Amino acid sequence: MSSRIGDKLFDRFGETAVAVGKTRPQVEPAMIHDIFDEAATLLHNGLAMDHLDDHDADIVISELCVALTDADVTTALLTRFYAATDKPEDLHDPTGVAMAYENVLRILQL
Numbered sequence: 001m002s003s004r005i006g007d008k009l010f011d012r013f014g015e016t017a018v019a020v021g022k023t024r025p026q027v028e029p030a031m032i033h034d035i036f037d038e039a040a041t042l043l044h045n046g047l048a049m050d051h052l053d054d055h056d057a058d059i060v061i062s063e064l065c066v067a068l069t070d071a072d073v074t075t076a077l078l079t080r081f082y083a084a085t086d087k088p089e090d091l092h093d094p095t096g097v098a099m100a101y102e103n104v105l106r107i108l109q110l
Contacts, residue, residue, distance in 0.1 A: 004054065005049060006044045008057070009061055014033065039108060043064075048104050051099070051100070056097050060101070064077075
């Protein structure tokens with residue numbers, strides 16, 4: 001994964017952890033941050049988005065931030081996988097994006 005995409009992944013997951021901490025005060029913010037940091041590390045080291053250009057990686061990272069806060073993460077990610085297979089016009093490489101979601105599901109063991 002390019003360092004730019006990796007940096008964006010860690011930055012956006014960190015921002016998401018802070019936002020989740022604000023909406024779930026009953027959960028220790030440090031624990032939320034650790035969970036998102038670990039997920040970012042696994043995805044970065046697993047090269048989950050290594051094949052994507054910056055445009056598609058930005059979209060996937062944004063969607064991951066939403067999906068990983070969903071009550072049913074697996075369904076949220078599968079929904080995004082299937083949406084990418086419909087070849088939406090806003091993606092440069094819909095097949096590559098679908099593969100990225102598949103990689104995320106595999107790496108995070110969902």
